[in-house]
Amino acid sequence: LAKTTQPISMDSYEGQEVNITCSHNNIATNDYITWYQQFPSQGPRFIIQGYKTKVTNEVASLFIPADRKSSTLSLPRVSLSDTAVYYCLVDGGGYNKLIFGAGTRLAVHP
Amino acid sequence: DAGVIQSPRHEVTEMGQEVTLRCKPISGHDYLFWYRQTMMRGLELLIYFNNNVPIDDSGMPEDRFSAKMPNASFSTLKIQPSEPRDSAVYFCASSFRAISYEQYFGPGTRLTVT
Numbered sequence: 001l002a003k004t005t006q007p008i009s010m011d012s013y014e015g016q017e018v019n020i021t022c023s024h025n026n027i028a029t030n031d032y033i034t035w036y037q038q039f040p041s042q043g044p045r046f047i048i049q050g051y052k053t054k055v056t057n058e059v060a061s062l063f064i065p066a067d068r069k070s071s072t073l074s075l076p077r078v079s080l081s082d083t084a085v086y087y088c089l090v091d092g093g094g095y096n097k098l099i100f101g102a103g104t105r106l107a108v109h110p
Numbered sequence: 111d112a113g114v115i116q117s118p119r120h121e122v123t124e125m126g127q128e129v130t131l132r133c134k135p136i137s138g139h140d141y142l143f144w145y146r147q148t149m150m151r152g153l154e155l156l157i158y159f160n161n162n163v164p165i166d167d168s169g170m171p172e173d174r175f176s177a178k179m180p181n182a183s184f185s186t187l188k189i190q191p192s193e194p195r196d197s198a199v200y201f202c203a204s205s206f207r208a209i210s211y212e213q214y215f216g217p218g219t220r221l222t223v224t
Binding site for chain 2: 031034041042043044045049087089091097098099100101102103
């Protein structure tokens, strides 16, 4: 399974757009890129998944360049409630074993 | 659906005692996962089941840990005997095979072994 690298922590302020970049240089052809969010004292929650280009849902957008060696999770206009740990995962589509890295701890300030 | 249900939410036990954690997956999901989370090691996959059959238990730390899934709506993770280093939050998650990347996590069981 491909390894991912993402910043340990980030800080932002309410109303700003936050972009968290994840690198996955060894991503395989059939790998999908998945992001999870974890609030304190809760289990992780699926946010978004993509294979290439751009994916958008009601929560976030995911940008994946053509070489797929990195991806960027974009959170528009964050609020205090977006303070959480964000995990970038790469899995071989259809293979259910997800490997969580250290994640990025996002702190949103007033 | 109520989501993934785990019990107990908190467990405090003494070293050497047997601990049993329980999980009820979302109805219709045919994959079930057990994870452990600590500050030092992060979120680790311990074992997962497909249609009640254990598929990969390579993450189970040692023989003191065992997991069962007697039917589609119930699974247990047992630690016997427990040790202080087993203190962690244990999560259960389930997913539907057609959406393998989207796992639904339960609230977790915080285990403290003294």
